[in-house]
Amino acid sequence: MKNIHKLLLGLLFVSAFTACESDDEAEVIEGRDTAGAMVNVEVAAGSGLYGSPEAGVDLEDALVTISDASAVVNVTKASGSLGDIQKFELIKFFNGDDTSGAADTAVTVAESSTLPFTATLSSIDDFLAGLNMQSEDLRIGDSFIFKVKVYKNDGSQYYYANSRFALTLNCFYDLTGTYVMTNNVCASSEIVQISANSDGTWYATHADGGLLNFCSSNDITNPGSFAVLCGGVVDASNTNDGPDYCQGGGYGIGCIVGGSWDQDAGILVLENTNAFFSWAPAEYMSTYVRQ
Numbered sequence: 001m002k003n004i005h006k007l008l009l010g011l012l013f014v015s016a017f018t019a020c021e022s023d024d025e026a027e028v029i030e031g032r033d034t035a036g037a038m039v040n041v042e043v044a045a046g047s048g049l050y051g052s053p054e055a056g057v058d059l060e061d062a063l064v065t066i067s068d069a070s071a072v073v074n075v076t077k078a079s080g081s082l083g084d085i086q087k088f089e090l091i092k093f094f095n096g097d098d099t100s101g102a103a104d105t106a107v108t109v110a111e112s113s114t115l116p117f118t119a120t121l122s123s124i125d126d127f128l129a130g131l132n133m134q135s136e137d138l139r140i141g142d143s144f145i146f147k148v149k150v151y152k153n154d155g156s157q158y159y160y161a162n163s164r165f166a167l168t169l170n171c172f173y174d175l176t177g178t179y180v181m182t183n184n185v186c187a188s189s190e191i192v193q194i195s196a197n198s199d200g201t202w203y204a205t206h207a208d209g210g211l212l213n214f215c216s217s218n219d220i221t222n223p224g225s226f227a228v229l230c231g232g233v234v235d236a237s238n239t240n241d242g243p244d245y246c247q248g249g250g251y252g253i254g255c256i257v258g259g260s261w262d263q264d265a266g267i268l269v270l271e272n273t274n275a276f277f278s279w280a281p282a283e284y285m286s287t288y289v290r291q
Contacts, residue, residue: 016094030267032101037080039088041150041163043198044072049127050172051140053230057139066135067172069124073109075115075148085161086151087111090119091159092143094131100161102145107131109146127167135146140230143168165169173263175202179288183209183272185280187268190214192288194268198280207243208254209272209286216277220245226270234259236271251276257283266290 049069053062073090079257091109096102107130110119124135127144148163181192190213192206206213207224226236234256236242240255252275259270261265268288274280 004228030161036084036150036152037115038077038078039080039150039160039163040078040267041146041148041165042074042158043165043197044074044195046225047073047198048172048200049144049169049170051138051167052171053140059230062139063136064138064140064169066124066138066169071119071121071124071125071127071146071167072144073121074116074121075112075118084153084200086153087113088115088117089149089151091149092127092132092273093147095142097145097147097164097220097255138169140169140171146256147188147232167199170200170227173232174226174263175228175261175268175290177266177290179268179290181206181210181286181288183211183215183284185209185211186215188214191291194288196224201239202227204288208245208271209270209284211254211272211277211280211284211286212243212245215280222254224254224256226259228261232261232263234261242272243271245276246283253277254286 001111003272014195047070051066075088075090089108090109092109093102094105098106110117127209128135143166145164145166148160150158168212175194176195176196179192179194181190184190188210190210192204194202194204197203203223205223206221207226208222211221212218212222222243222245225239226234226242227239229235236256239265240247242263243254245251245253246255255273257271257273259268261268266289270286272286274284
């Protein structure tokens, strides 16, 4: 059986990963010298997977009417040579990937012998192609994982760890805009921006309610990302708990542990925590009102 190598790229992956090897699988911590070339993956703005769940039914059981299913993925060369490379593939998985028990769902979306190349999914049928599924089988929270795989001329195959991205089926909301941000720690009232990330999550220029930048003497911003789930529930569990200085450096400043979004009123409420400043409470609220 050919070994499938998972190529771990970047110092963050190297420092957090311990290599191990078995008969069927080897995990490699080399970059360009191993794969021959490094790639960048960009998901175009506007890509997303949205639907409306059946009313009056628990989300895990509710049929979903798909309203938008699209993705444009651009794969480009970051560095290295293509001389030893046979081809690249964009692979999709369903509800996991090759590292989390979903390797048998792997389907090739597009392939190319050179870089750059672009893959386009323009309908739910494109997402489901090759998976032996129908749209009626999908539920809110199901996700499609995408990774780039490289095939070398010597027969070895690698997944680029930095190529991984996910699109999760969610209810549609639009948080894009300018907001007035306040919190219940200090008398700060500031203008912030919220914009869409390519994976369907949301990015706030201040995701901690202004605790770091406006309530303390620091002039450092604390941006971050979060998701809004069906029912307007805020969830940052898959975005490193939100603000950069939450998990980053272990500061615990402004971590998002919950919240709500009112689409009609344009009001976002974040439930934040603080483990750094002794003068601030351990839990506080931030409110963002769209202008």
